[in-house]
Amino acid sequence: MLVEVHLHATLRLENQERAGHIIPVDLPESSTIKNLLDQLGIDIDPVHMLFVLNGMTSGLDQKLNDGDVLNLMTAVSGG
Amino acid sequence: MKIWRLNTRTQNLKIDEVPSSWERLGGRGLLARILVDEVDPACDPLGPENKLIFAPGLLVGHRLSSCDRISIGGKSPLTGGVKEANAGGSTGLMITHLGCSAIILEDQPVEPSLNVIYLSPSECRFVDASQLAGKGVYETAASLVEEYGANVAIALIGPAGEMKLKAAGIQNLDQDQVPSRIAARGGLGAVMGSKGIKALVIDSSKGEPPGIVDIDKFRKAQKTYNQALLNHPQTKVFADYGTASMARMSHSFGALPTRNFSEGKFEGIEEISAETLRDQLLARGGDSNTTHACMAGCVIRCSNVYADEGGKGIVSPLEYETIGLMGSNLGIADLEEIARLNWEANDLGLDSIELGAALAVAAEAGKMEFGNFSQARDLINEIRAGLPDGMIIGNGVASAGKAYQIERVPAVKGQAMSAYDPRAIKGTGVTYATSPQGADHTSGLTIRAKIDHLDPNIQVDVSRKAQIYAAGYDTLGVCTFAGFGFGTAQDTIPALLNARYGWEMSGDILQKLGRETLSLERKFNQAAGFGLADDRLPEWMTREKLPPHNAVFDVLNEELDKVFDWVDEVDIC
Numbered sequence: 001m002l003v004e005v006h007l008h009a010t011l012r013l014e015n016q017e018r019a020g021h022i023i024p025v026d027l028p029e030s031s032t033i034k035n036l037l038d039q040l041g042i043d044i045d046p047v048h049m050l051f052v053l054n055g056m057t058s059g060l061d062q063k064l065n066d067g068d069v070l071n072l073m074t075a076v077s078g079g
Numbered sequence: 080m081k082i083w084r085l086n087t088r089t090q091n092l093k094i095d096e097v098p099s100s101w102e103r104l105g106g107r108g109l110l111a112r113i114l115v116d117e118v119d120p121a122c123d124p125l126g127p128e129n130k131l132i133f134a135p136g137l138l139v140g141h142r143l144s145s146c147d148r149i150s151i152g153g154k155s156p157l158t159g160g161v162k163e164a165n166a167g168g169s170t171g172l173m174i175t176h177l178g179c180s181a182i183i184l185e186d187q188p189v190e191p192s193l194n195v196i197y198l199s200p201s202e203c204r205f206v207d208a209s210q211l212a213g214k215g216v217y218e219t220a221a222s223l224v225e226e227y228g229a230n231v232a233i234a235l236i237g238p239a240g241e242m243k244l245k246a247a248g249i250q251n252l253d254q255d256q257v258p259s260r261i262a263a264r265g266g267l268g269a270v271m272g273s274k275g276i277k278a279l280v281i282d283s284s285k286g287e288p289p290g291i292v293d294i295d296k297f298r299k300a301q302k303t304y305n306q307a308l309l310n311h312p313q314t315k316v317f318a319d320y321g322t323a324s325m326a327r328m329s330h331s332f333g334a335l336p337t338r339n340f341s342e343g344k345f346e347g348i349e350e351i352s353a354e355t356l357r358d359q360l361l362a363r364g365g366d367s368n369t370t371h372a373c374m375a376g377c378v379i380r381c382s383n384v385y386a387d388e389g390g391k392g393i394v395s396p397l398e399y400e401t402i403g404l405m406g407s408n409l410g411i412a413d414l415e416e417i418a419r420l421n422w423e424a425n426d427l428g429l430d431s432i433e434l435g436a437a438l439a440v441a442a443e444a445g446k447m448e449f450g451n452f453s454q455a456r457d458l459i460n461e462i463r464a465g466l467p468d469g470m471i472i473g474n475g476v477a478s479a480g481k482a483y484q485i486e487r488v489p490a491v492k493g494q495a496m497s498a499y500d501p502r503a504i505k506g507t508g509v510t511y512a513t514s515p516q517g518a519d520h521t522s523g524l525t526i527r528a529k530i531d532h533l534d535p536n537i538q539v540d541v542s543r544k545a546q547i548y549a550a551g552y553d554t555l556g557v558c559t560f561a562g563f564g565f566g567t568a569q570d571t572i573p574a575l576l577n578a579r580y581g582w583e584m585s586g587d588i589l590q591k592l593g594r595e596t597l598s599l600e601r602k603f604n605q606a607a608g609f610g611l612a613d614d615r616l617p618e619w620m621t622r623e624k625l626p627p628h629n630a631v632f633d634v635l636n637e638e639l640d641k642v643f644d645w646v647d648e649v650d651i652c
Contacts, residue, residue, distance in 0.1 A: 071331035077527035
């Protein structure tokens with residue numbers, strides 16, 4: 001299945017070998033957000049991250065579906 | 080430390096001891112205390128009874144990273160209630176080096192006049208400033224820096240403040256003498272204008288930092304705090320991308336104000352994102368700077384300098400709230416155009432949030448097309464020229480809504496919402512509704528909370544906590560972004576206060592200060608005539624669905640009324 005992953009800010013820099021910051025990721029069926037992080041090699045402490053799946057706050061164990069849009073970001077606030 | 084009272088009618092300085100009930104407050108909390116003690120809540124905010132107060136927070140004065148903010152306050156001409164707006168730059172630091180806990184501007188001249196007040200540890204001088212009348216903030220600041228030297232701090236107003244427009248703020252120099260650190264919200268620039276003061280020039284070159292009772296303990300706590308701040312991932316994000324990084328975050332939640340709060344997603348998001356901002360600045364070079372500090376000693380450095388393609392600086396900083404309100408909310412998908420509108424707002428001395436919101440209402444009324452930069456700039460120029468549409472827009476979003484008969488006005492207590500649509504981030508909606516400050520981006524944002532932001536039943540507790548922390552930090556003079564350092568090293572707050580003042584505060588001092596501040600602010604507002612009906616979002620937001628979630632604001636009124644159900648229990652003398 002294909003999930004559209006939006007990498008925010010510093011996550012983009014840490015994944016510079018990937019073109020752009022909106023990337024399609026091919027995953028086995030029933031994969032979770034944690035599986036996706038492992039596949040992308042993102043090892044930031046999840047405590048400091050936000051996972052926004054189709055516009056909603058989500059968690060590490062959330063299963064993904066084909067066509068999902070997942071925003072991955074360091075949790076920040078302010079401005 | 081002393082209280083300096085400057086009478087703007089008699090042009091006299093009176094120096095008072097700090098009353099005992101004010102001693103353990105600073106910044107936002109001290110402002111609220113002074114307003115409750117000394118300002119008639121029913122007074123005309125632009126009349127002689129109102130006071131304009133400059134109060135550095137409790138930790139200001141020592142170049143602690145991100146802890147030198149100035150709180151400016153009075154009765155708001157925009158909301159009619161309590162107002163605190165805070166800013167970085169050097170004003171807070173320099174006021175403490177004068178030996179002041181607060182500077183209070185009182186009364187007003189009988190005949191219209193315009194003065195600069197020059198303050199040093201040994202001198203207070205009112206200087207006629209009629210030659211600066213109508214001059215923009217940038218030209219005024221440059222002229223004052225030339226006259227008084229590069230080491231002074233300056234708080235000043237632009238033409239908007241002189242015109243007493245309700246969206247006028249007070250600008251402050253950053254550490255590079257750029258006058259764009261604005262205490263923006265609530266019309267405090269109009270209060271300064273009503274007292275005939277163009278600028279406050281603070282020369283502390285012969286002053287001294289406030290004393291520290293136990294310097295060893297202070298330095299130890301400072302080291303722990305600095306390390307916690309440096310280690311926090313948010314610090315890295317804000318250093319590289321600044322607050323602009325909120326744009327895609329808000330967009331991902333469907334909460335990015337778009338075309339007068341009619342949508343939560345913007346098709347031009349990539350063009351106005353922090354990622355594009357950074358790429359542009361790195362490519363353009365010259366004056367561009369992705370990582371800039373507004374205060375000496377700040378290790379976060381979330382500020383930036385935005386330059387044109389030739390590398391010539393346009394504006395510093397370009398922040399998320401401006402990108403939201405003057406970008407997506409106006410349908411403008413071009414950072415350079417937003418930066419140029421931001422410069423105009425700064426030069427007039429206007430709050431870019433209030434101005435962006437008012438322009439979007441004007442756009443809905445057909446005064447400009449959404450997405451049309453030059454028409455937006457033309458309307459801003461009508462403010463500068465004192466033309467009728469300019470006066471309507473310069474008095475804020477509620478003024479624009481009334482004059483143009485538009486229902487979709489995003490405001491609470493008359494103050495425009497910041498760049499988080501409260502139907503998609505409902506905890507922030509609770510904050511907008513109930514904060515004594517009106518809808519305000521500094522009063523307790525909740526977007527970072529790992530919760531379902533659309534669930535109306537869980538927002539009150541989240542907002543209450545965020546509001547208490549925000550009020551606490553604003554009383555300390557601490558930038559909200561430093562909160563992430565203090566959050567992981569919580570003992571450093573009482574440790575720093577105790578070492579600085581010789582107190583014996585316990586670990587929950589931040590919450591205590593926050594609660595006391597909010598209680599005082601509520602007390603002032605109640606005496607000014609505010610009631611439960613003022614603690615609501617505009618009714619259209621409970622009916623009109625916000626795409627993409629098609630959410631309405633549906634937190635129950637009786638839940639909103641519980642946000643401050645603890646207020647009566649707090650001991651305020």
